[in-house]
Amino acid sequence: MTKSICILGSTGSIGVQTIDVATKLGIKVVGLSAYKNVALLIEQARELDPDILCIGDEKYYTLLKENFPDKIVVTGQEGLISVATYPAADLIVNALVGISGLVPTVEAILAGKRVALANKETLVTGGKIIKRILSQKQAKDSIPVLIPVDSEHSAIFQCLVGEDKKNIKKIILTASGGPFRGKKLKDLQSVNVEDVLKHPTWNMGRKITVDSATLINKGFEVIEAMFFFDKKCDDIDVVIHPQSIIHSMVEFIDGSVKAQLSYPDMRLPIEYALTFPERGKAVAAPLDLVRVKNLTFEEPDFDTFFLLKIAYECAKKGESYPIVLNAANEEAVKYFLEGKIGFVDIMKYVAKNIESHRGQKVESIQDVLEIDTETRQKFKNLVEGEKS
Numbered sequence: 001m002t003k004s005i006c007i008l009g010s011t012g013s014i015g016v017q018t019i020d021v022a023t024k025l026g027i028k029v030v031g032l033s034a035y036k037n038v039a040l041l042i043e044q045a046r047e048l049d050p051d052i053l054c055i056g057d058e059k060y061y062t063l064l065k066e067n068f069p070d071k072i073v074v075t076g077q078e079g080l081i082s083v084a085t086y087p088a089a090d091l092i093v094n095a096l097v098g099i100s101g102l103v104p105t106v107e108a109i110l111a112g113k114r115v116a117l118a119n120k121e122t123l124v125t126g127g128k129i130i131k132r133i134l135s136q137k138q139a140k141d142s143i144p145v146l147i148p149v150d151s152e153h154s155a156i157f158q159c160l161v162g163e164d165k166k167n168i169k170k171i172i173l174t175a176s177g178g179p180f181r182g183k184k185l186k187d188l189q190s191v192n193v194e195d196v197l198k199h200p201t202w203n204m205g206r207k208i209t210v211d212s213a214t215l216i217n218k219g220f221e222v223i224e225a226m227f228f229f230d231k232k233c234d235d236i237d238v239v240i241h242p243q244s245i246i247h248s249m250v251e252f253i254d255g256s257v258k259a260q261l262s263y264p265d266m267r268l269p270i271e272y273a274l275t276f277p278e279r280g281k282a283v284a285a286p287l288d289l290v291r292v293k294n295l296t297f298e299e300p301d302f303d304t305f306f307l308l309k310i311a312y313e314c315a316k317k318g319e320s321y322p323i324v325l326n327a328a329n330e331e332a333v334k335y336f337l338e339g340k341i342g343f344v345d346i347m348k349y350v351a352k353n354i355e356s357h358r359g360q361k362v363e364s365i366q367d368v369l370e371i372d373t374e375t376r377q378k379f380k381n382l383v384e385g386e387k388s
């Protein structure tokens with residue numbers, strides 16, 4: 001079992017829950033990173049006494065170092081990589097948000113680390129390159145280098161224990177449907193940030209909560225599943241399941257379907273990633289299906305939530321398309337949370353960015369980062385251009 005971990009993004013939703021699980025399991029946290037929430041990072045470091053601390057934003061470095069003169073205190077991208085590759089950690093938990101998670105994942109893998117991956121943007125943007133890097137690495141044991149934390153992928157991973165991947169017919173990802181399930185585009189014109197952040201079943205960071213409302217989160221998860229489980233997007237379905245009790249399913253060639261169920265609590269997939277191939281008993285409340293009563297299912301509304309359809313198209317085209325999808329979406333969500341564009345504009349501008357994109361081959365992480373930067377610039381030009 002894992003004995004020591006570093007947590008990248010320890011001050012976020014997944015980061016904080018990882019600390020809870022690790023503490024309950026008696027796992028030592030040897031490294032922490034945050035971007036700008038230095039107050040919480042200091043509090044966490046006082047409690048956990050790690051060896052290495054990283055603050056992304058350099059302006060907080062001095063404050064952090066003054067508080068911990070005897071620890072390794074690092075900053076910036078280089079500092080983040082020092083935590084991602086820290087020698088004393090058995091496993092790195094990547095709980096960063098957005099493309100900021102990509103390079104640390106790659107560096108951790110290259111340094112021979114196992115990674116519990118919550119940061120889905122890593123595989124959305126860098127899946128092709130990471131797959132190549134993993135194929136060149138010698139497996140040390142039967143435990144995969146990348147272990148899923150995203151609840152759906154953890155569910156599938158659990159359903160596949162003891163199974164041969166060649167017997168998978170289909171992966172069925174469940175989606176809550178978000179706060180606007182059943183609504184049409186005309187109903188969404190005037191929704192505000194507060195409405196969008198009211199997720200019906202999960203309590204998560206702001207960016208992923210907005211992604212759940214547009215359903216692009218599920219599109220990203222289709223792409224994430226392609227890389228985790230080596231499947232084509234045509235073999236991955238999405239079904240709306242408003243209760244978020246079934247976290248995903250696998251249909252096998254004989255017609256049998258396996259599912260993983262629990263109350264919606266991210267600490268369970270986090271615990272599974274930390275204890276795999278064993279199971280812990282640190283966190284989950286026992287599931288009472290009589291109390292839950294109804295498990296219901298619906299078709300996704302691809303017309304209203306058209307970014308899900310676009311995500312499938314990007315998944316099929318591969319190469320630069322998922323990178324552009326992710327970068328345009330990250331910018332759009334940022335603009336929306338800053339009050340600069342409306343909710344429907346997120347979907348509209350991401351769609352426009354994809355429409356005008358001419359695919360490019362992707363051969364390296366450098367290519368990924370260049371396409372990401374170009375797309376963000378193009379996005380800004382598009383939005384600012386339409387405003388003036």
Ligand SMILES: NC(=O)C1=CN([C@@H]2O[C@H](COP(=O)(O)OP(=O)(O)OC[C@H]3O[C@@H](n4cnc5c(N)ncnc54)[C@H](OP(=O)(O)O)[C@@H]3O)[C@@H](O)[C@H]2O)C=CC1
Pocket residue numbers: 008009010011012013014015033034035036037038056080094095096097098100118119120121149150151202203204205206207208266
């Ligand atoms: N939250 C959830 O329940 C789930 C999340 N996920 C995925 O897990 C990942 C994390 O999500 P979540 O915990 O909600 O996100 P949060 O926004 O809550 O946390 C993000 C963390 O990353 C840090 N961070 C943000 N930007 C940067 C940057 N540019 N460089 C370095 N560090 C940075 C933040 O630091 P600071 O606090 O200092 O800003 C914070 O610690 C995402 O990819 C998400 O899609 C998947 C399934 C469920």
Ligand SMILES: CC(=O)[C@@H](O)[C@H](O)COP(=O)(O)O
Pocket residue numbers: 150151152174175176177178202208211212213217218266
């Ligand atoms: C908890 C988790 O894994 C999220 O990715 C979740 O799936 C979001 O909810 P939606 O199903 O609404 O996208």
Ligand SMILES: [Mn+2]
Pocket residue numbers: 150151152221
């Ligand atoms: Mn998920």
